[in-house]
Amino acid sequence: MSWAPEIAEIVGRFRYASNATFLARTAGGELVIYKPSAGERPLWDFPPGSLAAREALTFEVSEALGLGVVPTTVLADGPLGAGAIQRYVDADPDFDQVEVVERVDASLWPLAVLDVVCNNADRKAGHLIREADSGQLFGVDHGLTFHPDDKLRTVLWGFAGQRLPASLCAALDRLDAALDHELGDRVDSLIGTESLRALGQRVRALLDDPVHPLPPLDRPAVPWPPV
Numbered sequence: 001m002s003w004a005p006e007i008a009e010i011v012g013r014f015r016y017a018s019n020a021t022f023l024a025r026t027a028g029g030e031l032v033i034y035k036p037s038a039g040e041r042p043l044w045d046f047p048p049g050s051l052a053a054r055e056a057l058t059f060e061v062s063e064a065l066g067l068g069v070v071p072t073t074v075l076a077d078g079p080l081g082a083g084a085i086q087r088y089v090d091a092d093p094d095f096d097q098v099e100v101v102e103r104v105d106a107s108l109w110p111l112a113v114l115d116v117v118c119n120n121a122d123r124k125a126g127h128l129i130r131e132a133d134s135g136q137l138f139g140v141d142h143g144l145t146f147h148p149d150d151k152l153r154t155v156l157w158g159f160a161g162q163r164l165p166a167s168l169c170a171a172l173d174r175l176d177a178a179l180d181h182e183l184g185d186r187v188d189s190l191i192g193t194e195s196l197r198a199l200g201q202r203v204r205a206l207l208d209d210p211v212h213p214l215p216p217l218d219r220p221a222v223p224w225p226p227v
Contacts, residue, residue, distance in 0.1 A: 005032055005085050007078045019051065019143065023088070024078065035143075036083035043144075045151075051143030052084035053190040058118050058142035059086075060186065061199075064178040065117075065171040067110040071138055089138055095130040098227060104158030111139045112156040112212060113168050117175065117202055118145040123154035125227045146191055148198040150216070153223045159212040169210050176203050 005026045014021040020039020024032050037049045046054075052075060059073035073086040100108065108128075115123050121144040129138050144151070164172075178184070179200050187196045215221035 003072050003074055003087075005030065005074070005076060007032065007034060007085070010034070010079060020080070022080075024085075031088035033086040033088055033140075034078050034080075034083060035086075036078055036080040038081045038083070040143075045149075046144065046147065047191075050191055052082070054145045055084040055086065055142050057187060057190060058114070058120075058145050060183060061118055061175065062114055064175045064183050065110075065114065065168075066174055067114060067171060069110050069114060069137065069139055070142065071140065073142075084143075086140070089129055089140070090132045091129040092132040092135070095128075097125040097128045100128065101125050101155050101158070107137050108156055109159065109165060109168060110171075111137070112154070112159050113164060113171070113206070114139065115154045115156060116152060116206065116213060117172075117199070118142065119147055119151050119198070119202065120145050121147060121151035121153050122223045123156060124223050124225070125155050146187070146195045146199060148194045152213070152216070153220060155222055155226050157215050157221060160214045162212050164206065164210040164212065169207065172203055172207050172210075176200075176207060179203065 007024045008027045009025050011023045011025055019041050020036055022034045024034040026032055035052055037052045040049060040051050042048055056073050056075045059070040062070040071087040071089050073084055076085045078085065127139055127141045129140060131138065184196055187199060
């Protein structure tokens with residue numbers, strides 16, 4: 001990626017994050033979110049040390065789709081080792097994530113489709129932020145993504161059974177093409193062939209039947225806590 005932040009100092013730590021997450025400042029004075037791989041909590045169903053790569057790949061998939069709903073995220077070295085570094089978003093304090101989710105606001109469509117494509121196992125309402133200056137809606141915290149098994153757990157089921165907007169079908173076409181080239185090679189190298197194959201299958205399934213899926217009945221459909 002063209003953005004290559006160099007962290008100059010760690011400003012603080014997000015105490016209640018599941019994995020080690022820090023607010024940091026780059027040499028150029030830019031605030032970033034830094035998640036070192038060494039601070040990842042072990043999980044039974046995701047390979048250790050892989051969450052940072054999944055964060056970065058979710059951003060790259062969002063860009064390939066042309067959605068722009070994930071803040072710029074890259075893999076880079078930092079004071080505590082390699083990990084994910086994400087552009088800090090100055091969040092609008094008046095944004096009510098729960099209210100937006102409950103009324104199934106149309107602005108959530110891109111993130112709902114991104115979650116299906118990336119097989120997001122942990123889309124909480126609190127992972128939705130609106131940038132104070134631009135009003136742009138972003139999703140953050142994408143470490144639990146791209147599992148080859150069906151793991152989708154999200155609060156964005158309000159679109160279930162609805163046909164995807166035409167613009168998102170066009171976005172899926174772009175992603176399908178990108179997976180045949182550099183992006184597919186990158187997914188393969190970072191998290192493996194099985195995950196790449198499953199990602200491609202999810203994209204093609206949505207293209208063949210462009211309808212948001214229904215919640216599963218054989219496992220929890222919503223993460224806990226949902227906020």
